[in-house]
Amino acid sequence: MSLLVINARLITIPAGTDDPGYIERGWMLVEEGRIAGIGEGDAPETSADEVLDVDGAFVAPGFVSSHSHLFTSGLRGLGVADTLYGWCDSMLGFTSHMSAEDIYWSTLHGALDFLSNGVTTAYNFTDPLQAWESMVDGKRLGNAQMRALDYHTRQADGCADAGIRFVDSIGMDATVGTDDEIFERFGASVAHTRGLDQNLALGASIMGQVQWSPREDAAEIEVAAMRRFGVTNQAHFLESPEAVELQQSKFAMYRDAGALGPDMMFGHFIQTTPEIIEETAASGASMSWQPASNGRLASGVALVPEMIAMGMKVGMGLDDQACTDVSDPWQNMRLGIYMQRARTKEPESMMPELALRLHTLGGAEIMGVDDRVGSLEVGKFADFVVVDPRQPDMGPLWHPVRNYVLSSTLRNLTRVYVGGELVSDGGVSTNPLAAAASARIHNDLPAVAANFGHPH
Structure with a gap:
């Protein structure tokens, strides 16, 4: 055609x-x-x-979202009075009760929502196999229930069935099983993604979990997986304004493990130091900027113009539908422009042309898919x-x-x-599964809530 x-x-x-x-x-x-x-x-x-x-x-x-969680499309409006971890408790506390089919339809609905709003490629963090548990002293205990492999694979299927292009970001769940078992499980997820239509599934990646992992060698095992399976890594890092010194201290884990380089992305990257920015930029590692999410969760404002001036590659992401509420890339760009100008008191610190580049080609560049989108x-x-x-x-x-x-x-x-x-x-999906996706999340998610209590 x-x-x-x-x-x-x-x-x-x-x-x-x-x-x-x-x-x-x-x-x-x-x-x-x-x-x-x-x-x-x-x-x-x-x-x-x-x-x-x-x-x-x-x-x-089409817009590129270099940091997204498409399974959250049916969970908007939760945790409004909370910062990151309280919001995670309400949102991911809900998904901990969802089945593989629940997460499939939620992901499909989220991917169709992105498409109808002009986002044609997404770096998609899948909900890990290990269910969410609250943070204690800046880390998770790592002993929450573990779900079957299809809980991940159905999320990848949801993206493919929606027709969105995506990089599939997979949690290693590195506190469950021996290292060999962890690699085997992760490899099975990667193989599933690589078996999908490669015009849509543009790559596989690691959902970096060093920020909250109780394992002291979490960075080492992620780096070993990057090399063994030929995947990239994006870590939620230095996002929340809580326990900043503890968060910053974990940067050394990635540095000492040899993670820093073009295949390493840091999502949010707000609570930085000049030294962390300089070292990251020099290594070729990049960052993904989520201004709408950062404002909604009261996380702060990343020093994006300074990072770019130091040579760091930057992309823009819409993050969760559950923490941007409307997956609107124009709103995301404008919020980013306004935040930076308010912070720097300098209009040229973030111009519209730059914001547009970051939300299109810039996102594709840090994801390693700029040869295609x-x-x-x-x-x-x-x-x-x-x-x-x-x-x-x-x-x-x-x-x-x-x-x-x-x-x-x-x-x-x-x-x-x-x-x-x-x-x-006109904002209406042409996908034949769109009506079913809407019906499923409207019917199934309230049924999940009815079994364990209404989310906050």
Whole structure:
């Protein structure tokens, strides 16, 4: 199948430059799910199967969320009066009672929600096999119940069935079993993900758990798995404003284990020191920034402009639907811009063009998938959004790319495409499982709550 998009305000986000690649009136040709041509003015003669005339709407890359928990889509509004760990108690305390089928439908619902909001690729942290338990003195005890392997694999299946592109982040649950058993279990999860459609399952990764693991050698076992299975690692790290000195002391665990490098990502990375930032940047490790989540959970503001100035790669993520409440990438970008400007009192510390790059190609870069997604360039997957600046009307587009970031809302998002295929039309999913996913979480999650008590 082929698709020709015409009369588009194209925002391409090309690699290797800070220029957003804006074309006032352009065209894009899609063949077999990938971008085959892109240009300015009238499109060349072609026998495309479909011509899409967007009549002056923006056409831009689908958003990339470099830090996400898609299984949380049915758990919005929990833990509103709490910071991170209290919120985890309410949200993950709920999922500890869910079955593999519950988590499948919740993940599917979350992935469809992302797609309908213009997010076409996600780094997806799966709910670990070991159920959540409250933090004690900055770490978990590590003795909570362990679930069967299908609790993970059904989450990967949910992403694939939704049609979102994803990197599957898997907990090692390193306090259960011998090291050989831990590697065998993790390897089985990785093998399942690698057996899915590789145009959707873009890779496997480790959900870094050093931050709260009771194992003193948790970093070493994660590094050993990175090398044995050829996977990346993203750790929730230095997020919460509690026990900051204890959190910071654990940075040495990753450093001494040899984890720092291009395959290592730190999610949130708020309670840092200049020395931690400098060492991380020098190693080639990166960070994922979740401004909406950081504000919702009162976690703080990461020093993103300083990190970028030191050469660190940064992506943006929407985190949980349960702690951003609306998985809106435009809201996420604006909150990030406003937080940084309020902190630095310097408007140029976070410009709209930079925020857009971080939420598209920047996220793809830190995830290691920028050869396939994150920008509109020939050879990449044709994942894009169509955003109409007249519905609602933004007025004159004095600075089109800046208007796109600062003035667009989900109401302006008219269509979302993955591989040149329409996946959301006017906010309504085209996936045949969408109605079932909605029905399942509305019926099944209250039934779970009824068995153990209403979450807080």
